[in-house]
Amino acid sequence: MTPFTTLTGIAAPMPLVNIDTDMIIPKQFLKTIARTGLGKNLFDEMRYTQDGAEIPEFVLNQPAWRRAEIIVAGDNFGCGSSREHAPWALLDFGIRCVISTSFADIFYNNCFKNGILPVVLPPEAVAHLMDDAKKGENARISVDLANQTVTAADGVVFAFEVDAFKKHCLLHGLDDIGLTLEKAASIDAYEARAATTRPWA
Amino acid sequence: MTAPRTLYDKIWDDHVVHQADDGTCLLYIDRHLVHEVTSPQAFEGLRMTGRRVRAPDKTIAVPDHNVPTTLDRANAATMTEDSRIQVAALDKNARDFGINYYPVSDIRQGIVHIVGPEQGWTLPGMTVVCGDSHTATHGAFGALAHGIGTSEVEHVLATQTLIQRKGRNMKVEITGSLRPGVTAKDITLSVIGETGTAGGTGHVIEYCGQAIRELSMEGRMTVCNMAIEGGARAGLIAPDEKTYAYCIGRPHAPKGATWEAALAYWKTLFTDEGAHFDKVVTIRGEDIAPVVTWGTSPEDVLPITGMVPAPETFTGGKVEAAQRSLDYMGLTAGQKLTDIAIDTVFIGSCTNGRIEDLRAAAAILKGHKIKVKRAMVVPGSGLVRAQAEEEGLAQIFLDAGFEWRLAGCSMCLAMNPDQLAPGERCAATSNRNFEGRQGRGGRTHLMSPAMAAAAAITGHLTDVRELMV
Numbered sequence: 001m002t003p004f005t006t007l008t009g010i011a012a013p014m015p016l017v018n019i020d021t022d023m024i025i026p027k028q029f030l031k032t033i034a035r036t037g038l039g040k041n042l043f044d045e046m047r048y049t050q051d052g053a054e055i056p057e058f059v060l061n062q063p064a065w066r067r068a069e070i071i072v073a074g075d076n077f078g079c080g081s082s083r084e085h086a087p088w089a090l091l092d093f094g095i096r097c098v099i100s101t102s103f104a105d106i107f108y109n110n111c112f113k114n115g116i117l118p119v120v121l122p123p124e125a126v127a128h129l130m131d132d133a134k135k136g137e138n139a140r141i142s143v144d145l146a147n148q149t150v151t152a153a154d155g156v157v158f159a160f161e162v163d164a165f166k167k168h169c170l171l172h173g174l175d176d177i178g179l180t181l182e183k184a185a186s187i188d189a190y191e192a193r194a195a196t197t198r199p200w201a
Numbered sequence: 202m203t204a205p206r207t208l209y210d211k212i213w214d215d216h217v218v219h220q221a222d223d224g225t226c227l228l229y230i231d232r233h234l235v236h237e238v239t240s241p242q243a244f245e246g247l248r249m250t251g252r253r254v255r256a257p258d259k260t261i262a263v264p265d266h267n268v269p270t271t272l273d274r275a276n277a278a279t280m281t282e283d284s285r286i287q288v289a290a291l292d293k294n295a296r297d298f299g300i301n302y303y304p305v306s307d308i309r310q311g312i313v314h315i316v317g318p319e320q321g322w323t324l325p326g327m328t329v330v331c332g333d334s335h336t337a338t339h340g341a342f343g344a345l346a347h348g349i350g351t352s353e354v355e356h357v358l359a360t361q362t363l364i365q366r367k368g369r370n371m372k373v374e375i376t377g378s379l380r381p382g383v384t385a386k387d388i389t390l391s392v393i394g395e396t397g398t399a400g401g402t403g404h405v406i407e408y409c410g411q412a413i414r415e416l417s418m419e420g421r422m423t424v425c426n427m428a429i430e431g432g433a434r435a436g437l438i439a440p441d442e443k444t445y446a447y448c449i450g451r452p453h454a455p456k457g458a459t460w461e462a463a464l465a466y467w468k469t470l471f472t473d474e475g476a477h478f479d480k481v482v483t484i485r486g487e488d489i490a491p492v493v494t495w496g497t498s499p500e501d502v503l504p505i506t507g508m509v510p511a512p513e514t515f516t517g518g519k520v521e522a523a524q525r526s527l528d529y530m531g532l533t534a535g536q537k538l539t540d541i542a543i544d545t546v547f548i549g550s551c552t553n554g555r556i557e558d559l560r561a562a563a564a565i566l567k568g569h570k571i572k573v574k575r576a577m578v579v580p581g582s583g584l585v586r587a588q589a590e591e592e593g594l595a596q597i598f599l600d601a602g603f604e605w606r607l608a609g610c611s612m613c614l615a616m617n618p619d620q621l622a623p624g625e626r627c628a629a630t631s632n633r634n635f636e637g638r639q640g641r642g643g644r645t646h647l648m649s650p651a652m653a654a655a656a657a658i659t660g661h662l663t664d665v666r667e668l669m670v
Contacts, residue, residue, distance in 0.1 A: 018398055018399075020635045022637055050623070050641065076399040082334040082350055084352060183227060187227075197466075
């Protein structure tokens with residue numbers, strides 16, 4: 001996994017609330033057995049007409065945001081299914097950070113496994129950053145994971161919370177399966193205990 | 202004396218393998234359910250790192266999302282190339298890694314969340330995960346069950362654990378009894394209508410109260426299934442006599458002395474008097490009406506007697522979303538819900554694809570013909586299908602003009618050929634009414650099986666109570 005440390009980039013404004021995983025990557029693209037190549041279908045049904053032409057009004061089709069690396073989104077981003085294809089598609093497009101007032105739990109977790117930082121900020125902060133996002137290249141947003149800050153184009157700094165373990169893994173691009181396997185002795189001991197206390201399981 | 206604990210606290214405590222100083226836990230997983238869409242990259246990850254499946258006996262796989270539900274599905278030509286590759290990958294992965302498997306040709310094949318309980322894999326007090334958000338279904342047994350992403354699927358395959366931080370406790374109490382014509386689906390949709398789709402975020406919901414106790418196990422599965430639509434990762438219902446009666450004798454349920462030991466343990470699985478909940482929602486069972494969704498979020502719920510709302514009546518940044526919903530759904534504010542004409546009826550899914558759901562729909566349909574363009578029943582498993590045929594339900598559906606399909610996820614998420622055309626309006630017993638969910642441009646109204654059956658025979662959204670004698 002690619003580590004996430006700092007990022008300064010163009011943010012795409014997507015103020016709609018409840019942007020769900022079916023919008024992020026519709027199910028017809030879940031038939032892949034690979035993790036890559038989904039970027040072209042990110043937000044597919046909002047981005048293209050039925051015959052595949054770009055819908056010019058859609059934010060990521062507009063010249064100002066075609067190279068966005070950040071999305072500033074409405075509340076409850078990523079609700080719906082558990083498909084990790086959603087962060088895979090975002091990453092493949094080039095999005096490394098999503099900022100919102102809240103995220104659905106599974107999507108939030110999935111981001112961290114793929115080098116994407118989801119940032120939760122209060123409504124006033126998201127509104128401030130949404131204004132920046134609307135200015136495209138003229139108002140880049142900076143994100144610093146180590147210091148847990150987002151800096152708006154006008155220099156205003158917003159601090160955000162992130163779980164210490166998730167932060168550690170993301171900062172260093174760590175494979176958490178490897179970390180867990182270091183605790184194999186604890187897992188063995190648990191299984192031995194459960195074999196007597198809950199043998200039916 | 203230890204502090205009073207919730208049901209969630211107890212299950213959590215019994216599965217902690219290791220707790221770090223910062224509170225991050227390694228949680229043991231008792232059952233890992235696997236399907237073809239969210240697992241291929243995880244198995245590939247194991248191969249690339251030379252890792253094995255740690256507990257193949259606790260890992261159960263079944264193809265469900267992609268599989269055609271038409272009677273000719275044994276013919277490979279009924280599947281698209283990419284679907285065929287995905288199902289073939291699951292066949293191979295199940296074989297290579299030695300996990301429990303129900304292939305498409307097996308009568309026990311079906312939707313993973315229907316197969317798990319049916320085969321007795323899901324039991325009270327367990328931790329159950331699956332790369333599918335509707336894993337919450339298994340919470341009906343008092344099991345801590347939630348959806349995970351593919352990276353976590355790989356983590357569970359390799360380690361039989363998950364790295365987790367504990368969520369908060371939320372109680373949803375449904376007091377009193379339901380009125381006639383009101384079902385588990387109406388409870389779960391009404392709760393989401395009340396709390397919103399983010400109302401449960403970060404929480405595990407325990408559903409309790411008389412109306413929940415009065416539900417069958419299948420009804421309880423319907424309620425827990427949609428906990429995720431309320432934002433909660435998991436929903437729970439404390440096990441009771443109904444739970445034990447459901448589990449006993451199932452192929453993978455314990456037997457003899459082990460059953461007795463299990464039963465003694467299960468009887469400790471309840472929320473202690475005085476345990477703390479971070480959030481409490483109480484709804485009177487008597488106040489719940491048969492409901493339908495009008496928009497493109499599961500929180501867009503109204504009693505069938507209501508009218509399509511006006512977007513400007515919404516607050517909290519939802520005006521734009523509501524207007525977008527109405528435009529997408531082709532509806533006008535002020536329109537009576539019962540005036541909305543339906544093209545298609547879909548009965549099935551992990552929410553409502555069990556035998557009681559089919560009985561409820563058949564009871565309304567008996568002796569009637571459909572007035573919609575098409576209607577289909579997709580049983581949740583091959584065994585549900587066989588039982589419905591034995592009970593004569595299949596004939597009722599066929600006589601009414603329904604298609605009688607083979608088991609799978611089907612039109613709930615429309616990954617297989619069962620899809621809506623643009624503008625096609627569907628009364629569905631599934632769980633999501635998102636834009637494009639059942640097919641690009643398709644319009645979904647969520648409701649109970651009885652309500653879907655009522656819409657099928659009138660051709661428009663209908664208050665099922667008017668058809669009940």
